[in-house]
Amino acid sequence: MTDPQIALLMLGLFIVFVFLGFPIAFTLMAMGIGFGYYAYFDARRQWRSFDRLDETASTWDTWSTWFEGFVNNRIFDLFVNQTYTVMSNEVLTAVPLFLFMGYIVERANIVDRLFSTLNIASKDLPGSMGVAALITCALFATATGIVGAVVTLMGLLALPQMLKARYNPSFASGIICAGGTLGILIPPSIMLIVYAAASGVSIVRLYAAALLPGLVLVGLYLTYVIGRSILQPSVAPRPSKDEVPDMPLGKLWMMIVTSFLPLAFLILAVLGSILFGLATPTEAASIGALGGIFLAFVYRAMTWQRLRESVYLTVRTTAMVCWLFVGSYVFSAVFSYLGGEHVISEFVQSLNLSPLMFLILAQLIIFLLGWPLEWSEIIIIFVPIFLPLLAIFEVDPLFFGILVALNLQTSFLTPPMAMSAYYLKGIAPPEVRLTQIFSGVMPFLFCVFVAMILMYVFPQVVFYLPELFYGR
Known part of the structure; x- marks a missing residue:
């Protein structure tokens, strides 16, 4: 041979x-x-x-x-x-700090306050409880970046209340599963840090590029939730005054100040300090970790046991990511030395693909890999195979990374290996069947595909903020 x-x-x-x-x-x-x-x-x-x-x-x-x-x-x-x-990779040093921030916030009892506040504030909207759950998922997923933690906690908190409010089980399950995956895309995303380390793309530019696509995807999710609640009111009945009582405006504002603003301020402080060049991602992650500890103390949720759990989970997850990188680097170096990378490059070039067809083929392969593998394995092991081909097809690695981040939403939502669905099924009431959860995530999966098409058609959605902040 x-x-x-x-x-x-x-x-x-x-x-x-x-x-x-x-x-x-x-x-x-x-x-x-x-x-x-x-x-x-x-x-x-x-x-x-x-x-x-x-x-x-x-x-x-x-x-x-x-x-x-x-x-x-x-x-x-x-x-x-x-x-x-x-x-010694400076980019990867941000990973344990962001993970620690997420695990601390998860244990700070912020989410239940946030969901209750948003539920009351949005009670006049169609599908108000679904809107509140989706926004809570988006904020919590952004703060933690840990899909399993968000889906599990929101499944314990929001799903029983939505079912009690006569929401369709499939509709309610889809909202929680889809909202829980948003932390993969919306900064400060750990997945983008890992992609930056694997590809050499600036993490600061990646964060700026991911912000608008993330908001577009959240907007599509909200449009679907509100639109279906209007067209099919039976899936999300309007709450009665007994279920969501009227709240004096002053008291409602106080609830928003004490539940929504602290977490939103923490996320904006971390993200803003990175985007405006006030701190490196590692320094910003340190600020976020310290802010998470402060919030836990303020909400009287910090205990020695919770701190130990957060440190242990941070070390375990960080070790997994770092050893994946070590294995991937060694594997890739040997694979390239033997000429495997050259064979793949020649094969792809022989197909005479246009840049658009190459992008579609690459995203289709990543979509299929999302069934058996997690996002970390796809980014660290398989995405580097595509990176040398980007220059051949004149594809910007920044643009490719955002498309991959969007695509990886599907790895948690696509049956039969939709991990978000299995996370939710593990803590859902027995009457909620797995087939119902699968059915509920399919419309959100369609929203992800729509967002990817929008990125193809309007690439400035990706490039606008990086060019605005940092030039071409």
């Missing part, structure tokens, strides 16, 4: 092992080192230590010399260097 054929075998075996359920990070590292040992094998370099042995050498000298010859392969140097590169 030629080296490029071995590279393709390496990629094929990796996909097989993933579907068999092997841990992805360790599979990447094992295959990178295994195939890399072959790729970097140099018989002269590896066995020259035996020249020092003579007939009087002991068994220990023989075995130690053999081991020295075995490890005298550049793949081990590559592995150590790539590990150090990941651990």
Whole structure:
């Protein structure tokens, strides 16, 4: 077999092992080192230590010399260097801080206050409770960026109230599942940090580029919720005065000040300091983490146990992301050294695709990968395969990253592997069936596709803010 054929075998075996359920990070590292040992094998370099042995050498000298010859392969140097590169990456240092902010906010009892306030404030809108749940999901998802946490907490908080208010179970479930995924796209998004580290695109420009598409997607979700509530009132009945009592304006404003504004201010402070160049993403994430701790103390929700849980979950998730990067870097380096990247590039060019067709093909592949894989695995492992092709088709990596972020919403919403649906089913009342949840997320999935089409047709939605703030 030629080296490029071995590279393709390496990629094929990796996909097989993933579907068999092997841990992805360790599979990447094992295959990178295994195939890399072959790729970097140099018989002269590896066995020259035996020249020092003579007939009087002991068994220990023989075995130690053999081991020295075995490890005298550049793949081990590559592995150590790539590990150090990941651990010293300044972009990735923001990940644990943003995660910690999210886990602290999740435990600060802010969400129940926020949902109650928005429910009362929007009671005159069609589908008011759905609107309140969606906006709460968007704010909470933006603050945490952790899909499972948002869907689970909002499922425990909002879903029972929506069902009690006679909302259609499918409609209510779709709102929570779709709203919980918004943190992947809307800054400060951890997914965008990971994409920036993988692609070399400025995280500041990515945050600016993602802001308007994120608002467009939220607007499409709200349009669907309100529009369907008007056209089909039975799915979202208007609340009675007993369910949502009238509130004096002064008291309502006080509720907004104490529940909505603190979280909104924290998000805007973090995001604003990044976009206006007042702080780096890592410094802004530190501010966010400190602000999350402050909010938890203000709401009297900070306990030693909650702090320990937040630190533990932060360390666990950060370790997963970093080891994925280490494995991906080693795997990609060996794959490229064997010529696999060149084979894929030549194959794609032989298809004579237009830039639009290339984008559609790339997004279709990422959409399909979203069924068995999580967003972190797609970004770290598979997106770098597309990055060298962007220059060939004259596609801006910034634009491509925002499309990927939009597309990855679907990885949590597309049956049969819609993880948002499974998160919600795990805590939903028994009468809410999984098929109902799947049915509820489909219209929101259509909204994601509409948003992607809008980005294709009106790319300035992506480029306007980065060019306004930072120039071309």
